[in-house]
């Protein structure tokens with residue numbers, strides 16, 4: 320009996336080369352195929368040979384099944400490769416083995432949006448409303464409502480894009496202050512205004528023509544600089560997940576008075592000096608200040624009765640800091656290998 324198996328094993332070796340899959344299945348694996356017959360014969364094998372006989376027979380069966388599986392896999396791959404979708408993105412048309420990442424890629428939010436969600440979540444818990452800014456606006460909201468009258472030299476601080484019809488791509492999210500004051504007034508008004516901003520800038524590792532800003536305003540009776548410092552410090556501590564040392568230094572914006580630059584002790588080097596803080600130990604993070612009375616009036620709020628503060632912070636800059644990204648342009652160049660890291 321064992322001799323018979325040896326003979327069949329040689330035959331199988333030859334057939335694996337010569338026969339196609341249906342022929343192999345029929346000859347060896349079907350109900351009345353060779354292997355089934357041999358399995359039935361096991362009762363006639365001498366007791367001391369039964370174990371070896373069964374083992375050899377099983378091995379032969381596995382060899383044939385593997386050959387059939389391999390061949391079917393190859394066939395389906397060839398079929399797959401024939402179906403080319405010329406509109407599909409990335410390397411979707413290449414074979415499955417060559418694109419494991421694409422198969423794994425179930426979609427994820429952009430690192431900027433991940434950070435935005437985190438920030439908005441903090442502000443919502445602090446009781447702020449959210450209103451998204453516009454991506455095209457007018458002269459009134461970009462300048463006049465913010466205390467930049469026509470011809471004001473501070474307009475030159477903003478290298479904005481204008482359309483032929485006289486609309487402007489917002490250079491900051493402060494364009495939304497007037498709308499927010501009117502929409503959420505009368506005070507108390509607590510609102511954050513995230514949105515895309517645009518500047519006519521030459522780009523490099525730390526400058527982009529397009530970026531996100533998050534504006535915030537808080538208006539009520541008796542609001543002071545102390546409230547501003549507390550709110551911004553609390554927000555940044557929660558966002559950067561560490562206790563912060565802060566200082567406020569003078570700045571200039573037409574729409575706030577006084578105007579402040581909010582500076583934090585570098586949380587990465589504990590003020591010793593590192594590449595994130597430019598080896599100064601401090602990071603200038605955002606502009607802020609008490610909202611100018613003219614801006615409140617233009618939003619329908621009486622500056623004699625109410626006061627408030629506003630701030631604007633760049634989301635891209637914070638994202639670079641939090642995620643350890645060295646080049647701001649990576650956030651928008653659509654490099655899937657880069658984005659996949661987050």
Ligand SMILES: [Zn+2]
Nearest residue numbers: 585588593596
């Ligand atoms: Zn540092």
